Amino acid sequence: MTAALPEQRLVEEVARLERLKNRIAARQAEAIREFARAHVASQTADGRVEPGQLEGLERSIVAQVGLACRVAPVEARRRLRVARDLHAGHDRVRALFAAGELGEYQVATIIAATSHLDEDARAEVDRQLAERRVETLGVRRIHDLARTLAAAADPDGFARRCRAARSGRRVTVRPAADGMADLTAHLPVEQAVACYATLARAAQDAAASPEPLTRGRGQVMADTLVERLTGRATPDAVPAEIQILVPVEALLDPTSPLPAQIPGHGPLPTQRILDNTARKTWRRLLTRDGIIIGGDSRRRAFTGTLAELIRARDGHRCREPHCDAPIRHLDHIHRHTHGGPTSFTNGRGLCAFHNHTRETPGWTAHVVDSTGNTVITTTPTGHRYHSTPTATITPPFGRAHDPTRIRAG
Known part of the structure; x- marks a missing residue:
């Protein structure tokens, strides 16, 4: 018998560890459920929390799970929901999870797709998922299949949710790397497609223009979005009021590598701010150790x-x-x-x-x-x-700037 090659053994080890990781995640979900049940029992038994105050108690459970798992409350609430709903109609999915055949993200996708169903409807979706060997599918296929089965299990509820979802339209901004940010619009699908098609048409018109095109398709679409939202001819002409942290070293020494900091959005090159011709109002704040x-x-x-x-x-x-x-x-x-x-x-x-x-x-x-x-x-x-607050700007070589050492004039 030919001995297994090293890379074969390593692949087998990777697969074994993946199944083990899934089983550990399943056991953690069981522990979260057990903790939640025990905490509710202890808090209501001694009279500190009345049975009618369970909403506040659930918030407390979520917060404690988040701290124990070192995750944000949104993730902690998701884990609590997974732990709870696995015992409310998802027997087959729970068994696959415990056996290591399904991963935590795959299970969470199924739970999210069926969270609005009652236990009987979840059990029907659970049965069909098992029949279609859900453990062999990718996350995207699981997402689409679970939502399709959930819609079929409760068609009236699906129609109501689609109507209600339109009230959740919104626009958000999230910081990204290298002085960028992601502007996201959550819209009804027909509106989102129409907006994207309009921006794509602007890019096509720019490409067909006789003038040389120095920007890519994505850049043209982004610039067109800014121009049409702000009414400015160029994106750099957009006025803004920005609160910014600037290290004193960067102001005194143009060669300083220290970046400026926009709180909540991350670092930005100091020179980029000083050279920007757009009309902006800055508020500089005193820092020590960042x-x-x-x-x-x-x-x-x-x-x-x-x-x-x-x-x-x-x-x-x-x-x-x-x-x-x-x-x-x-x-x-x-x-x-x-x-x-x-x-x-x-x-x-x-x-x-x-x-x-x-x-x-x-x-x-x-x-x-x-x-x-x-x-x-x-x-x-x-x-x-x-x-403890995280230092927003790191002084050079770990030494803090002492503002008392700056001489006037």
């Missing part, structure tokens, strides 16, 4: 410049560990009702989810240093999690 410092107020709410300082210090992202959601609320770490000041060191930016979670019994937060940079969150189970 973290914004200063600010105080006697007001009840965080407003004005103080609110802007806190948001910029926290990078316009929720301060709770592993959460990347945008800041929606400014929270008093030491509660205002307990004498906590409306100050820079006592404020932190939170998403709506984590701000509401804090109102659930058993959750506390406190500052552990005089600067207010380190905050400890304690969960109802007694676990403690540290949160």
Whole structure:
């Protein structure tokens, strides 16, 4: 018998580890479900949470799962939903998951496609998926098949959801690498296709023009979008008001490699900002070790410049560990009702989810240093999690710029 070649053994090892990873994910889902059930039982048994307050309790469970798994609340809620729905009609999919034949992402795709169905309808979709050997399909095929089967299982509900989904149209912007951002429009399909076709037609017209074309098709479409949305002849002529962090070293030394920072969107070359001819308003903020410092107020709410300082210090992202959601609320770490000041060191930016979670019994937060940079969150189970703002601009060689060393004039 010919011995297996090294690469054959390695491929077999990769396959074995993939199945093992899937089985571990399945066991984690079981543990999440068991924790959720146990936590509900313990919180309602001692009277701390009334049965009618289960919505707040679910938020608390999601937050604790997120902290334990080191993921954002959106991902934690998805994992909790998967753990719950696997036991509500998806017996065959659950068995394939536990055997390592289906991966976590594949299972989550099936759960998301059938989340609106009752248990009997899910069981029918589950049966048909197993008959079609769902474990042999790619994620995209699983996505399309599961949604098709779910629509067939509840055609009236599918029609209602399609009508209701149109109210969710929106436009969002997300930071991307190298000073770019992704502008996304969530539209009814016919509107999205019409918009894209219009931009594509503009690119075709530009290509047919007798003038030399120096831009690619995608660039023409992007420039046309900006021009038609803003009414400006060129994208660089768009005015904007931008809050920006600029390291002092970059202002004093034109050769400094340190980039500027747009809070919530990432780095941008300092020279690109200084050379830009568009009309822009900049607000420069004082930093030390790349973290914004200063600010105080006697007001009840965080407003004005103080609110802007806190948001910029926290990078316009929720301060709770592993959460990347945008800041929606400014929270008093030491509660205002307990004498906590409306100050820079006592404020932190939170998403709506984590701000509401804090109102659930058993959750506390406190500052552990005089600067207010380190905050400890304690969960109802007694676990403690540290949160520290991430430095937005790194000083050269790890040394902080000392603003007291700058001489006037």
